[in-house]
Amino acid sequence: AETTNVGEAVDYAITGIEPGAGITEKTDLALEEYENLSGWEQETSSTAAMLTALGDAIENEEPIVVTGWSPHFMFAQYDLKYLEDPKGVYGETEYIGTIARQGLEEDMPEAYTILDNFHWDPADMEKVMLDAQESDLETAAQDWVDNNGDVVSEWTDGVDSVDGDSIELVLTPWDTERASANVAKVVLEQQGYDVTLTPVDPSVMFEAIATGDGDASLAPWLPVTHSSFYEKYEGQFVDLGENLSGAKIGLVVPTYMDVDSIEDLEA
Ligand code: PBE
Structure with a gap:
């Protein structure tokens, strides 16, 4: 079979965020663990720059390897595949979790209960992210809450209203977490809370909840x-x-590329 050297074609670079x-x-870590990736590097920039590079490559049917995740629109927009990860560096299936500062349950039991109950499906999150492209996240989140009263009432059932108590949700700056945080904000505001959203890097997000600077996060x-x-702040x-x-999460390539596994990437 004809083989192309993917490494050479992409300049031995993974397009990161x-x-x-x-x-x-x-x-x-993957660059350390996979011997065939020695000599490769990750070029970090921003999610927007990664998506532009991905779109440009696909337009020209050129090879590209990006760091990708789902839920995300890149999978609806383009024909993409995750590379198999036999060493399990990126895990199998991930979940998005909720963490709270110590004492939140005692201080704000109503908010704690709602945040503890908050659970939705990838299709819900994708709906908010899609609608936000036409309007903005606040509007999309409000619309989702208005149209999903049955789900929201499962979170708020039996929870008392409050009178303007302040709560700070800490999030990370990606669309997935902006979607969940804005939906939580609408629901908590309906319950009487005054909600602040603070976007930060993941490490700062965990630190803020561990130190009590922020009240809760739906972003891990x-x-x-x-x-x-998580391990650094575990117990706090x-x-x-x-x-x-x-x-x-994982390494993602366009389906026209003749590689299926991270181990297929040539040194
Ligand atoms: N991401 C993908 C976050 C969570 C998973 C970019 C949205 C991150 O990598 O921290």
Whole structure:
């Protein structure tokens, strides 16, 4: 069979995103763990720059290897595949979790209960992200809450209203987490809270909840993506479990590329 040297074609570079992302850290680990990737590097920049590079490559049917994740629109927009990861650096299926500062349950039991109950499906999150492209996240989140009263009432059932108590949700700066945080904001505001959203890097997000600077976060990707931050602050925050199951991270390529596994990437 005809083989092309993918490494040479992409200049031995993985097109990455923001330096502080969990997926960036795991990709550095992949570069260490896979011998065939010695001599490769990860070029970090921003999610927007990665998506532009991906779109340009696909337009020209050129090879490209990016750090990718789902839920994300890149999979609806383009024909893409995850490369198999036999060493399990990126995990199998991820979930998005909820964490709270210690004492939140005692201080704000109503908010704690709602955040603990908050659970939705990838299709819900994708709906908010898609609608936000036509309007903005605040509007899309409000619309989702208005149209999903049955789901929201499962989160708020039996929870008392409050009178303008302030709560700060900490999030990370990607669309997935902006979607969940804005939906939580609408629901908590309906309950009477005054909600602040603070976007930060994943490491700062865990630190803020561990120190009590922030009240809660719906942004951790687990068990693998943010494992190092989770372990660093373990015991200093309360783990409320999953808010969305069926997420994934990994190395992603266009389906026209003749590689299926990270181990197929040539040294
Ligand atoms: N990401 C993908 C986050 C979580 C998974 C870019 C949205 C990150 O890598 O930290």
